[in-house]
Amino acid sequence: MKAEPDLLTLPNEVLLQVFRRLPRHDVFFGVAHVNHRFRNLVQKNLKTIRLFDAHCHVNIVDNSSFTKYRNDGTDPIITYSFTLFDRRLPEFTQKRRLCLRGNDIRYKELHLSHFNDSSMHAQFERAGAGHDVSILPITVKTLLSYINLQAIRFQVRKQCKSESKRIEDDFFADCLQFCEKVCSQVEIKSLLLASKSILFPWKLGQKSLMKLSELRSIQNLILENMTTFDPFSMYLKLPTTNLASLQFRMDHRHRLDLDQMTFTPINGSLLKILSDSAVPRLDFSAYSEVSQIVSSIDSVDMCCFIKRWHSSIKPWIIKGISFNSTVTIDDFRSAVYKSLPSNFAIPIPYCRFQTAHQKSRNIxxxxxxxxxxxATQWIIRTGHLDSC
Incomplete structure (x- = not known):
């Protein structure tokens, strides 16, 4: 009788094919602990094995603005909290899009920070009234090597004096660099930047703006209380290839501080950038749910967008571009009559205007x-003439 092949005698190439077909939990918490050979095989091939999708909440309390901080993401004022996503659950898409903590409740939240001597301190969150469970640094590094970081929430609270030398900082770039170092893969789909201090808003430095420009995979960018953020800074080139949502919002405390209408840095340049990139079936939102916060996009910018779309080589299909503005329907109508031909922006019922493409009149x-x-919410979209 022919003997069954021994798993331990199989070549690494065959074992890898087997590992790639196993559930992630079985690979990382089972196979990787069988023996030294299997562990090395898993560790050396993390790029080809399906990893855990993860969310990271970075919390920074900057209360020593005159003190130099470590720029490698390991300063004691920084804490990291990692949770995992489960794609099979229905709320996965929404949680990742809104940068909410991971929806896989089978795994505890991992809290990570560093002491003054750069040594790592990590704990698993214990449910209920129990104490958190401390973890050895070597175990933490192994666990983090199993994840693909897809969503990050940066929350910075400035507690400093106005004469502080650290008006701008590069916390974002430093922390992201740390995550790239400890995680096997960092493929940011959703990013939330939040400033928690009303008196001292968080402002990204040049290094951080350039790092943000490199996030080509980003789909959702949420700016919470980021009153000093300029999306058109000379150091920032918005990665619009996959960007589907740019959202400005404010928490309750910051809303109470608003006593008049506030204009965001969003202006006509945004429409030009989107037009230049011409992402197929773009679904983009720069809309703010706070009516006092409006974009600086005016009626002239909107008319220029219509001209560019009409004269493009082929119709650019747009699922939706939304923003709020002080431009009323009468303002827009006046600008259309002054700057566009009579067959552009033809008014139709329900406060809508249509323009046919020069080469495909049915679009x-x-x-x-x-x-x-x-303010007024404006929505731009395309469609076929017989279905509009």
């Missing part, structure tokens, strides 16, 4: 507006 660009308190 139209539509501008629609809806009242929203002090």
């Amino acid at each position: 139209v660009l539509e501008f629609a507006c809806y009242a929203n308190g002090n």
Whole structure:
């Protein structure tokens, strides 16, 4: 009788094919602990084995602005919290898009920080009233090597004086560099930047803006209370290839501080950037749910966008571009009559305007507006003439 092959005698190439077909939990918490050979095989091939999708919450309390901090992401004022996603659960897409903590409750949250001497301190969160469980640094490094970081929430609270030399900082770039060092893969799909201090808003430095420009895989960018953030800085080139949402929002405390209408740095340059990139079936939102916060996009910018779309080589299909503005329907109508030919932006019922493409007359660009308190919400989309 022919003997069954011994798993330990199989060549590494065959073992890898087997490992890639196993559930991630079995690979990283089972196979990798069988023996030294299997562990090395897993560790050396992390790029080809399916990793755990993860979320990281970076919390920074900057209360020593005159003190130089470590720029490698290991300063004591920085804490990291890692949770995992489960793609099979229905809320996965929404949680990742909004940069909420991971939805896989089978695994505990991992908290990570560093002491003054750069030594690592890590704990697993214990549910209920129990104490957190401390973990050895070598175990933490192994666990982090099993994840693909897909969503990050940066929360920075400045507690400093106005004369502080650290008006700008590069916490974002430093922390992201640390994550890239400890995680096998960093493929950011969603990013939330939050400033938590009303008196001292968080402002990204040049290094951080350049790092943000490199995130080509980003799909959702949320800016919370980031009143000093300029998306059109000379050091920042918005990665629009996959960007589907640019959202400005404010928490309750910051809303109470608003006593008048505030304009965001979003202006006509955004429409030009989107037009230049011409991402197929773009679904992009720069809309703010706070009616006092409006973009600086004016009616002239909107008319220029119509011209560019109409004269493009082929129709650019747009699922939706939304933003809020002080431009009313009457302002837009006046700008259209002054700067566009008579067959452009033809008014149709329900506060909408349509423009046909120069080469495909059955494909139209539509501008629609809806009242929203002090501002007007505008939505740009395309469609076929017979379906609009």
